[in-house]
Amino acid sequence: MVSTSGFNGGWSKSALAFYYSELPVLVTGGCGFIGSNLVRALVDLGARVSIIDALISGCGWHHGNLTGVAQHVYLSHADLHDIDVVRQAVTGQHVIFNLAGEISHLTSMSNPQRDLSINASAQLALLDQIRLHNPQATVVFASSRQVYGSARYLPVDELHPISPVDYNGVHKLTAEGYHALLRHQFGVNAICLRLGNVYGPRQGIHQEGRGFIDTFLRMVLKGEQLKVFGDGRQMRGMLYVDDAVEAFLRAAAAGTCASAVYNIGHPVPVSLIDVARQMAASCHAPEPVEVPFPCDRKAIDIGDFFQNTERARSELGWVPQVSFAEGLQKTLEFFKPRIAERLHAGTP
Amino acid sequence: MVSTSGFNGGWSKSALAFYYSELPVLVTGGCGFIGSNLVRALVDLGARVSIIDALISGCGWHHGNLTGVAQHVYLSHADLHDIDVVRQAVTGQHVIFNLAGEISHLTSMSNPQRDLSINASAQLALLDQIRLHNPQATVVFASSRQVYGSARYLPVDELHPISPVDYNGVHKLTAEGYHALLRHQFGVNAICLRLGNVYGPRQGIHQEGRGFIDTFLRMVLKGEQLKVFGDGRQMRGMLYVDDAVEAFLRAAAAGTCASAVYNIGHPVPVSLIDVARQMAASCHAPEPVEVPFPCDRKAIDIGDFFQNTERARSELGWVPQVSFAEGLQKTLEFFKPRIAERLHAGTP
DSSP: OOOOSOTTOSSHHHHHHHHHTTOEEEEETTTSHHHHHHHHHHHHTTOEEEEEEOOOTTSSOOTTTTTTTGGGEEEEEOOTTOHHHHHHHHTTOSEEEEOOSOOOHHHHHHOHHHHHIIIIIHHHHHHHHHHHHOTTSEEEEEEEGGGGOSOSSSSBOTTSOOOOSSHHHHHHHHHHHHHHHHHHTTOOEEEEEEEOSEEOTTOOTTOSSOOHHHHHHHHHHTTOOOEEETTSOOEEEOEEHHHHHHHHHHHHHHGGGSOSEEEESOSSEEEHHHHHHHHHHHTTOOOOEEEOOOHHHHHHOOOSBOBOOHHHHHHHOOOOOOOHHHHHHHHHHHHGGGHHHHTSOOOO | OOOOSOTTOSSHHHHHHHHHTTOEEEEETTTSHHHHHHHHHHHHTTOEEEEEEOOOTTSSOOTTTTTTTGGGEEEEEOOTTOHHHHHHHHTTOSEEEEOOSOOOHHHHHHOHHHHHIIIIIHHHHHHHHHHHHOTTSEEEEEEEGGGGOSOSSSSBOTTSOOOOSSHHHHHHHHHHHHHHHHHHTTOOEEEEEEEOSEEOTTOOTTOSSOOHHHHHHHHHHTTOOOEEETTSOOEEEOEEHHHHHHHHHHHHHHGGGSOSEEEESOSSEEEHHHHHHHHHHHTTOOOOEEEOOOHHHHHTOOOSBOBOOHHHHHHHOOOOOOOHHHHHHHHHHHHGGGHHHHTSOOOO
């Protein structure tokens, strides 16, 4: 199922370039991790790219994420609650890639009202403007595998019961609900991608309190010894960011042929201890150690998790192309020359 | 399954009276329709009842709902976002019956941010105070059958897929998610009751834009001809409010033996045209007419809906006691002498 030909290989590049050439698109959260990688791909495909990003303190944006493409995009520094800016931003766009949000599970537990504002209220404000001023647009939303909570069976398909285990997951589900209403009540082609464990260049390793990938990367890049909670045998599908980006591109291009919801994760899992060992070895960091689970992390840990992505394969022709070994190598190639720069977000 | 012995009949009254006698309880939304009926039952059972209610304009409260019991309850007129009042209100309570909220599907569609604030943000604020200051309390939340959306099979059990069709349903699901986190992450005994089509005395018939029961009651009480949308053959479980109240009382008394979620609806459905005809006949109003579905109503109509309540029967011993014919008679007996008074909410 997995080859290592990379995002730029195969038939898809030319077909997608044809579709996106000169296409007006908006990327919300375009200064963030996945958002900025998507923006770069869209610029490369010849799209006319606008970005709206609030550059919220603590979220995953980084001042260097648009380096080299900033002159090719129109950037609005605004919150999604800013109705006038959002109305202008959504008007006339053919596709709205909706990646604005906070991803930290831990921060959501310590400040759930902040998470509600960023991940639910702001989404509602955005979608209201789309409904009112551009209902013809296709909207592709960055949802999360968090909506499932712990896996009751593996791999997890889109029919798996919904039971989020943290506020971030609850609010991602709320935003999915908004997109479902947009689709079913207001006739907007809204599509939700349930992303699982995405990693790669421009990941927000400068932020504390995020997932294990960010933390692991930050530590090994500083030469520190990784601590793996528990025995590290939890299995996760590790999805390289270019594969996630291609899922967004394909979902939007599928238009009204697309389903409402897709799993977008790597279907072949890796254990956390293997992730840690490969990272440490690649950075000549000390061998990882296993430590007891901290209480706050244990409470929101979901054990083994990987997704059945058959729906995305059959309907979107999407198959992840990048193995973890290859993706890790590319990720470290990006970060190693930029460690000092990447340990701070910069200024908005 | 259904007898007509009434809420006060059978073994449950004395057992519940023993449990609730002198028990400190809080009812959020205690001036509303179901809330005030619950308050009256709790006072009758000898509980020490506190209420917190924001008396929000447009919600279902009525100034007459506590007539006759006001001197036996402690009422805080405050919003759930008011941290200091809420902290004091939740402290020391054994049971917190959580019925605060807005129920209008239509209003949620025209003003979803208002619905988000009332049904999600305010709930989050309340539950935060419970988690911090009274995690020993049992919390029973008034959720809704709306979280299911349209029925994919009938009767709808608790394992039915979740797919709300309006903002009100999305936010009720968000609040359920908060209660699930309270239960699973913070160890609070939180229970959600998914209520379906409750009717009875003190229903908010003075408010526009609510469900068909409120509208039908208001119209027949004024002698007006009912208009049934479509052919009126949609089947609904009609639950008399005393039966809903008993579900709250039993769920809280079951304590940690209770499940996280229960369907609470009448399992024997009645068609909307039959509801309308029985109401009209009882009030000597003209025979109902069938009219085409208005667009805003059709969009959020869910067709036939009634619930499988086997879980509540087997775990809580809860079985609805009141047939629609009997419940309707009791409801009209309440409203007929109070029509003028009941057509306006009054002042907070």
